Amino acid sequence: MCGIAGAWAPRAEDAGVLHALGAAMGTAIAHRGPDDAGTWADADAGLVLSHRRLSILDLSPLGHQPMASADGRWQLAYNGEVYNHAALRAELEGLGHGFRGHSDTEVLLAAIAEWGVDAALARTNGMFAFAAWDVHARELWLARDRVGKKPLYYGWCADGSFVFGSELAALRAHPALSAEVDPDALALLLRFDYIPAPHAILRGVHKLCAGRLLRIDASRVAAGAAGHDPAGDQQIWWNARERQEAAIAEGFAGDEAAALDALDALLRDATALRMEADVPLGAFLSGGTDSSLVTALMQAQSPHPVRSFSIGFDNAVHDESAHAAAVARHLGTAHTGLHVDGRAALDLVPWMPKIYDEPFADSSQLPTTLLCQLTRRHVTVALSGDGGDELFFGYGRYARALRNRSLAARMPAPLRALLARDHGEGARLGGVAALRGALAERSIQDVARGRVQRWRHPEAVVTGAHRLATAYDDPAALPRNGGDADALMALDFACYLPEDVLAKVDRASMAASLEARAPLLDWRVAEFAWSLPLAMKWRDGRLKHLPRRLLERYLPTALVERPKSGFGAPVGDWLRGPLRDWGEAQLDPRRLREEGHFDPAPIRALWQAFQAGERKWHTHLWGVLMFQAWREALHEGTPHSERTP
Numbered sequence: 001m002c003g004i005a006g007a008w009a010p011r012a013e014d015a016g017v018l019h020a021l022g023a024a025m026g027t028a029i030a031h032r033g034p035d036d037a038g039t040w041a042d043a044d045a046g047l048v049l050s051h052r053r054l055s056i057l058d059l060s061p062l063g064h065q066p067m068a069s070a071d072g073r074w075q076l077a078y079n080g081e082v083y084n085h086a087a088l089r090a091e092l093e094g095l096g097h098g099f100r101g102h103s104d105t106e107v108l109l110a111a112i113a114e115w116g117v118d119a120a121l122a123r124t125n126g127m128f129a130f131a132a133w134d135v136h137a138r139e140l141w142l143a144r145d146r147v148g149k150k151p152l153y154y155g156w157c158a159d160g161s162f163v164f165g166s167e168l169a170a171l172r173a174h175p176a177l178s179a180e181v182d183p184d185a186l187a188l189l190l191r192f193d194y195i196p197a198p199h200a201i202l203r204g205v206h207k208l209c210a211g212r213l214l215r216i217d218a219s220r221v222a223a224g225a226a227g228h229d230p231a232g233d234q235q236i237w238w239n240a241r242e243r244q245e246a247a248i249a250e251g252f253a254g255d256e257a258a259a260l261d262a263l264d265a266l267l268r269d270a271t272a273l274r275m276e277a278d279v280p281l282g283a284f285l286s287g288g289t290d291s292s293l294v295t296a297l298m299q300a301q302s303p304h305p306v307r308s309f310s311i312g313f314d315n316a317v318h319d320e321s322a323h324a325a326a327v328a329r330h331l332g333t334a335h336t337g338l339h340v341d342g343r344a345a346l347d348l349v350p351w352m353p354k355i356y357d358e359p360f361a362d363s364s365q366l367p368t369t370l371l372c373q374l375t376r377r378h379v380t381v382a383l384s385g386d387g388g389d390e391l392f393f394g395y396g397r398y399a400r401a402l403r404n405r406s407l408a409a410r411m412p413a414p415l416r417a418l419l420a421r422d423h424g425e426g427a428r429l430g431g432v433a434a435l436r437g438a439l440a441e442r443s444i445q446d447v448a449r450g451r452v453q454r455w456r457h458p459e460a461v462v463t464g465a466h467r468l469a470t471a472y473d474d475p476a477a478l479p480r481n482g483g484d485a486d487a488l489m490a491l492d493f494a495c496y497l498p499e500d501v502l503a504k505v506d507r508a509s510m511a512a513s514l515e516a517r518a519p520l521l522d523w524r525v526a527e528f529a530w531s532l533p534l535a536m537k538w539r540d541g542r543l544k545h546l547p548r549r550l551l552e553r554y555l556p557t558a559l560v561e562r563p564k565s566g567f568g569a570p571v572g573d574w575l576r577g578p579l580r581d582w583g584e585a586q587l588d589p590r591r592l593r594e595e596g597h598f599d600p601a602p603i604r605a606l607w608q609a610f611q612a613g614e615r616k617w618h619t620h621l622w623g624v625l626m627f628q629a630w631r632e633a634l635h636e637g638t639p640h641s642e643r644t645p
Contacts, residue, residue: 032510056279057103084123143213156225191453284382478491
C-alpha cells in the first residue's frame with residue numbers, strides 16, 4: 001500500500017522545480033508510505049509523479065516507484081495490490097515480457113504496455129488507485145478499482161495546474177491550490193456523515209469514483225477547469241449496476257447446499273490471494289460474522305496460527321472483545337486483544353480531522369483508528385470483513401425498510417397521507433417515526449436515503465449550499481431487473497460502502513502505515529452474491545443467512561448466532577460529559593457567524609435541545625463538530641507527518 005501524487009502544469013517547467021514539488025506533495029502523505037519515496041518528471045510536459053512506498057511485495061529496490069515500463073513508454077505511480085499478479089505475469093511471459101523483480105507494480109506496467117489501460121484493468125483482481133503517464137502520447141490516466149477501496153482526489157489550481165493525490169493533503173501541498181470550502185459538499189457531509197464521490201470538501205477538487213478512469217491530455221490541461229464536469233469526464237471501466245443486472249438475470253442455478261460450496265470455494269480463493277505478502281500479516285477480528293469468516297478461512301489455509309486483533313471497551317454496549325477472544329480460541333489464532341477505557345478513544349477526537357484529512361463524521365472512525373494502531377505494532381497487512389453487509393443483506397435497516405414499506409402499501413391512502421406528514425429533522429428517529437418516514441417515501445431510493453441520512457435539509461443550515469444529487473437520488477444507480485432488496489444493497493454498494501466504510505478503513509489504516517485487505521470485496525464474490533435469491537440472504541429474520549451457514553462449518557452455532565453489534569463510540573455521552581466544553585466552543589454562535597459556513601440558529605437550537613436531554617441529536621451535531629475541527633486543523637497548516645497522536 002502506498003500514496004501517490006502529482007501535478008501537470010500547462011507549460012514546460014524546470015526539472016528541479018518539478019521534483020521539489022513532487023517531493024513536497026509526497027511528504028504530505030508520507031504516513032501512507034514510510035519505506036521509500038520517489039519522484040519522476042517530464043520537464044518538457046510540465047508533469048511530475050510522486051510516490052510514497054509501504055513495501056509489501058518485493059521489498060528490494062526493484063519495487064521502487066514511479067516505475068517505468070520495459071519499453072520506456074509508460075511511467076506508473078501506483079497505490080494498491082493486484083492480487084492475481086502471478087497469473088498475469090505467467091500470461092505476459094508467454095507473450096514475451098521479461099521481469100526484473102517480483103512486484104505486482106511491474107506486472108501492472110507490463111499489462112498496460114501489452115493491452116492498454118482499459119483492457120489491463122479488466123484483467124486485474126485487486127484494490128488500487130494509480131496514475132499512468134504515456135510518455136509518447138503525453139496522456140495521463142487516473143484509475144480507481146472496481147469497488148473503490150483506494151482513494152484518488154484530483155482538481156485544478158489557480159495557476160492552471162492539474163493536481164492529484166491519494167489524500168487532500170497532497171493536493172494542498174501545491175502552492176496554487178485554493179483551500180476554499182465547497183458549501184454544497186459541506187451539505188453532503190451533514191446529510192450522510194461523509195462526502196460521496198465525485199465531490200470533495202474543497203471547491204474545484206473532486207474524487208474519482210469507484211470503477212472509473214480519467215484521461216487527461218495536454219489540451220485538457222490547457223483548458224483548465226473551464227467546462228469541467230467531474231462526473232461526466234470520468235469513464236466507466238467497470239459498471240457495478242450492469243454487472244449486478246447480469247448476475248440477477250442469470251441467477252444462481254443450484255440449491256442452498258451448492259451455494260454454500262460455491263461461496264466457500266470463492267472466499268477461500270479470495271482470502272488466499274490476499275494472504276500473499278513479504279511482510280507479517282494478520283486479521284481484524286471483531287467476532288462478527290464477516291471478520292470471523294475471513295479469519296477462519298485464513299486459519300484453514302495457514303500452517304501457522306494466524307495473528308488476529310480486536311479492541312475492547314469498558315462500555316459493554318460497544319465491547320465485543322470477549323466474543324472475539326472466544327472465536328480466536330476455537331480457531332486457534334494467535335490473538336491480541338487490547339482493552340481500553342473510554343479515555344483512549346476520547347483522546348483521539350482532536351486527531352480525527354488530521355487523520356481523515358477530509359471532514360468525516362462516522363463515529364466508528366475512533367475504534368477503527370485504535371484497532372489499526374494496535375494491529376500495526378505487530379503486522380504490516382491485515383485482512384478485514386468489510387463488504388459482507390452490503391452484499392449479503394446484513395443491515396437491520398434493510399429488513400426494517402422492507403417491512404415498513406410492505407405495511408405502508410397496505411394502508412388506506414387517507415391514513416397514509418395523515419401519518420406521513422413531515423415532523424422536522426427528528427422524524428427519522430424512533431420506531432413510530434421510522435414508520436411515518438416509510439409512509440412518506442414514494443420510491444425505494446427515498447427509503448434508502450431515509451435510512452442513511454442525518455440532516456434531511458442541510459442546505460437550510462449551510463450558508464450558500466445547494467442540494468447535490470448522489471447515487472441515492474439517481475435511478476440509473478438501480479438494477480433494472482431487481483427487487484427492493486437488490487436496490488437497497490446496490491445503493492449502499494455504490495455510495496455508503498466506498499465513501500464511508502472503505503474510506504474510514506483506508507484513512508485509519510494508512511495513518512498507521514498498515515495495509516488493509518477485504519476478501520469479501522473480491523469482484524467475483526460480489527457478482528456471486530448478486531446472483532443469489534433473497535431467501536439465501538434473509539430467511540426467517542436471519543440476516544446474512546448464507547455467510548452464517550458457511551461460518552457454521554468453522555465455528556459452533558453458539559459462536560455464530562448472536563445479534564449484530566455496532567462498532568461506534570458513545571458520542572452522545574461524551575458531548576454531554578467530557579466533550580461538552582469542546583462542543584460548546586466549536587458551536588459558539590459568534591464563531592459560527594464569523595466563519596460563515598453555517599446558520600448558527602438551527603445548530604444552536606439543536607445543541608441546546610440535545611443538552612436538555614431531547615432526542616439523540618448527537619448524530620446530527622457530530623458532523624458539524626467534525627467539520628469545525630477539520631477547519632481548525634486546516635488553518636493550523638501542520639504537516640500530517642507531525643500530527644500523528
